[in-house]
Amino acid sequence: MYDIAFARIIHIISIVLWIGGVAFVTLTILPAVKKFKSKKERIDFFEKVENRFAKQSRITTLLAGLTGFHMVARLGAWDRFLDLSFWWMHAMVLVWLVFTLLLFVLEPLFLHKKMREKAEKNPEKTFRNIFRMHIVLLLLSIITIVGAMAGSHGWLFF
Numbered sequence: 001m002y003d004i005a006f007a008r009i010i011h012i013i014s015i016v017l018w019i020g021g022v023a024f025v026t027l028t029i030l031p032a033v034k035k036f037k038s039k040k041e042r043i044d045f046f047e048k049v050e051n052r053f054a055k056q057s058r059i060t061t062l063l064a065g066l067t068g069f070h071m072v073a074r075l076g077a078w079d080r081f082l083d084l085s086f087w088w089m090h091a092m093v094l095v096w097l098v099f100t101l102l103l104f105v106l107e108p109l110f111l112h113k114k115m116r117e118k119a120e121k122n123p124e125k126t127f128r129n130i131f132r133m134h135i136v137l138l139l140l141s142i143i144t145i146v147g148a149m150a151g152s153h154g155w156l157f158f
């Protein structure tokens with residue numbers, strides 16, 4: 001029984017560090033970087049910060065996934081994925097999948113190189129796209145957290 005509580009603690013600490021970091025990058029770092037005079041410096045600085053954050057996020061994403069699936073197994077909750085009132089379970093897996101793909105596959109394989117190339121050609125547009133992508137991911141994560149907090153305490157909305 002305590003293993004479920006323990007998994008929940010690790011799950012939430014991972015989410016706090018990971019999504020909290022996404023919020024910090026989106027709402028603090030990116031607007032500050034936007035004020036840099038040199039457009040090239042914007043991307044350089046942003047890359048340095050994001051690179052450090054990406055390393056940390058790989059660990060927290062992994063822990064969130066492991067503890068999440070452990071809870072699903074121990075709670076016998078697989079059938080929730082067949083029920084739309086548990087949309088927040090799907091949302092958790094979706095957010096996790098998007099970040100896992102970004103951090104473990106797309107970023108190391110080509111995203112980093114592609115962003116550099118685009119930034120060389122059109123720094124303004126590249127920066128705007130980076131900001132937009134962060135806002136979308138942050139909003140999706142917050143909606144998921146609201147649904148998961150309410151849902152796991154019995155408020156299913158529908």
Ligand code: HEM
Nearest residue numbers: 015065068069071072092093095096141144145148149152
């Ligand atoms: C593979 C991915 C994930 C799986 C399998 C998973 C699974 C779970 C499970 C089984 C629970 C407990 C539900 C219950 O007690 O009824 C839970 C709770 C929760 N999860 Fe996830 N999760 C995943 C990813 C995420 C992500 C990405 C977020 C945030 C964006 C998140 C946020 C939460 C929150 C806020 C709770 C509520 C904890 C509470 O109030 O007790 N999870 N998750």
